[in-house]
Amino acid sequence: MILSVEGIEFYYKSKKVLDNVKFNVSKGELVSILGVNGAGKSTLLKCIAKILKPKKGTILLENLNLNNLDRKSLAKLLGYVPQKSDGTYLTVFDTILLGRKPFITWEPSKEDLKKTYEIIKLLNLEDYTLRYTNELSGGELQKVVIARALVQEPKVLLLDEPTNNLDLKNQIEILKLIRKITKEKNIVTIMVMHDINLALRYSDTLIFMKDGKIVDVRKKDSVTPDIIREVYEIDVTIQKINNIPIVIPLDT
Numbered sequence: 557m558i559l560s561v562e563g564i565e566f567y568y569k570s571k572k573v574l575d576n577v578k579f580n581v582s583k584g585e586l587v588s589i590l591g592v593n594g595a596g597k598s599t600l601l602k603c604i605a606k607i608l609k610p611k612k613g614t615i616l617l618e619n620l621n622l623n624n625l626d627r628k629s630l631a632k633l634l635g636y637v638p639q640k641s642d643g644t645y646l647t648v649f650d651t652i653l654l655g656r657k658p659f660i661t662w663e664p665s666k667e668d669l670k671k672t673y674e675i676i677k678l679l680n681l682e683d684y685t686l687r688y689t690n691e692l693s694g695g696e697l698q699k700v701v702i703a704r705a706l707v708q709e710p711k712v713l714l715l716d717e718p719t720n721n722l723d724l725k726n727q728i729e730i731l732k733l734i735r736k737i738t739k740e741k742n743i744v745t746i747m748v749m750h751d752i753n754l755a756l757r758y759s760d761t762l763i764f765m766k767d768g769k770i771v772d773v774r775k776k777d778s779v780t781p782d783i784i785r786e787v788y789e790i791d792v793t794i795q796k797i798n799n800i801p802i803v804i805p806l807d808t
C-alpha cells in the first residue's frame with residue numbers, strides 16, 4: 557500500500573498556500589513534515605484528511621482516489637488528530653469509543669468496547685475513563701484524542717503536532733507507540749512536527765516544507781545541516797549521542 561499525494565494546490569481566498577505538493581509514503585513508513593511557522597504543514601495535512609478541498613491534485617491510497625469516497629468510507633481509512641482539540645461534556649471512554657463510529661451500525665459491539673478498553677490501557681488512561689474531557693489537562697486531552705484516532709484502526713494516520721502539550725515522558729511514550737503501531741499494523745503515518753530532534757529520532761523520512769512547497773524529502777540518516785539551514789535559516793551541527801542524532805543550533 558502506498559499513499560500518493562499528487563500535485564496539491566490550495567488557496568485561502570486568493571492566497572496560494574500549497575504549490576504542487578507531491579510525495580509518496582509506503583506502508584509501515586512514519587513520515588514527519590517539518591518547516592517554519594506558516595509553511596503550509598497543517599493545511600497539507602487537512603487536504604490529505606479531506607477537511608480542506610484543494611484546487612488541484614489528488615490523493616491516492618493504492619489505486620483508490622480519496623476524492624471519490626464518502627465521509628463514512630473515508631473515516632474507516634483515515635484517522636486525523638488536529639493541532640488543537642477542545643474538551644466536551646463527554647467522558648474519556650465515550651470520546652474514545654466515538655472513534656469506532658464508522659464501524660458501528662446500531663450500537664457498539666463487544667469488539668468495539670474491547671478495542672476501546674485496549675487503547676485506554678495502552679495509553680495509561682485507565683484512571684481517566686469516567687472524567688469529562690473538558691476537565692482534563694492539555695496533555696491528558698491530547699492523549700485522549702490520539703487514542704480516539706488509534707481505536708479507529710486507520711490505514712492512514714495523520715497527526716498534527718502529536719506531542720503538543722505532552723511532557724517529556726509522554727512525548728517519548730506516544731511517539732514510540734505511534735512508531736510501533738505504524739510498523740506492526742503496516743499503516744502509513746504522517747505527522748507534522750516542530751521538534752526536529754524527536755522527528756529525527758522516531759521518523760523514517762522527513763519532508764521539509766517552505767512557502768507552501770516541498771523543499772526536500774530525506775531519509776532520517778540523510779538529514780544534514782545544509783537542509784536545516786535552507787529551511788530554518790540557522791546554522792546547526794548534527795551530533796550523535798548513544799547513536800541518537802541531535803540537532804544543535806550554532807547561533808548563540
Ligand SMILES: Nc1ncnc2c1ncn2[C@@H]1O[C@H](COP(=O)(O)OP(=O)(O)OP(=O)(O)O)[C@@H](O)[C@H]1O
Nearest residue numbers: 568569573591592593594595596597598599600748
Ligand atoms: N483559515 C485560514 N484562512 C486564511 N489563511 C490561513 C488560514 N489558515 C492558515 N492560513 C495561512 O496559511 C498559511 C499556512 O498555514 P498553516 O497553518 O498550514 O501553516 P503551518 O506550517 O502548519 O504553520 P505552524 O507551524 O505555525 O502551525 C499561513 O500563512 C497562514 O497564515
